[in-house]
Amino acid sequence: MNTIFKALNDETRREILELLRKSDLTAGEIAEHFNISKPSISHHLDLLKQADLVTSEKKGQFVVYSLNTTIVDDILKWLLTLKKQ
Amino acid sequence: MNTIFKALNDETRREILELLRKSDLTAGEIAEHFNISKPSISHHLDLLKQADLVTSEKKGQFVVYSLNTTIVDDILKWLLTLKKQ
DNA sequence: TATATATTTAGACAAATGTCTAAATAATAA
DNA sequence: TTATTATTTAGACATTTGTCTAAATATATA
Numbered sequence: 001m002n003t004i005f006k007a008l009n010d011e012t013r014r015e016i017l018e019l020l021r022k023s024d025l026t027a028g029e030i031a032e033h034f035n036i037s038k039p040s041i042s043h044h045l046d047l048l049k050q051a052d053l054v055t056s057e058k059k060g061q062f063v064v065y066s067l068n069t070t071i072v073d074d075i076l077k078w079l080l081t082l083k084k085q
Numbered sequence: 086m087n088t089i090f091k092a093l094n095d096e097t098r099r100e101i102l103e104l105l106r107k108s109d110l111t112a113g114e115i116a117e118h119f120n121i122s123k124p125s126i127s128h129h130l131d132l133l134k135q136a137d138l139v140t141s142e143k144k145g146q147f148v149v150y151s152l153n154t155t156i157v158d159d160i161l162k163w164l165l166t167l168k169k170q
Numbered sequence: 171t172a173t174a175t176a177t178t179t180a181g182a183c184a185a186a187t188g189t190c191t192a193a194a195t196a197a198t199a200a
Numbered sequence: 201t202t203a204t205t206a207t208t209t210a211g212a213c214a215t216t217t218g219t220c221t222a223a224a225t226a227t228a229t230a
Contacts, residue, residue, distance in 0.1 A: 009094035061197040083154045146227040
């Protein structure tokens, strides 16, 4: 739970998730959307992976990232209990 | 959005929200639940207030805190769009 | 008024975070 | 093999964060 909230606590990482909602992207394609160095984006992707919010697959020299929405359910559940009663 | 995720990115603050789900509590009552100094708890409450996740009302020498679940809806909405398609 | 209780503010400090550049690793192409 | 492209790792650095103690503020009580 901690890892997920930590991963979501950054505007850049949340935007990455929004990009991946539309389609899978390579690390380079993701980096193109931001005014941030590639190593920094790589670090953001690592945190998203640690939270299991994204998955990655090596395809040749590229690494393709995908959104993993099943993890989002955990937060949804936690937030919904807050609203109960 | 940033303020809300920032507020949620801390175990102590999430536990405070869970406590307030059950009932309103004074700052002192909240502090009793943790092994953390009262000033630190006060600071956590301030961040939760900044995010509008809690409201506070002065009652005599006490300050009573309450959960504000309407803000939770904003995050729920954001998370649900991630899951669409 | 003087004292006690509840809470916040101020300021310090160590740890965590986001960013960068330079270098390393891995795969493709010449 | 050598050069090029894609990505990550390593290490540095400034900023933010969570915590503390001491002091300030506000209310209630003797």
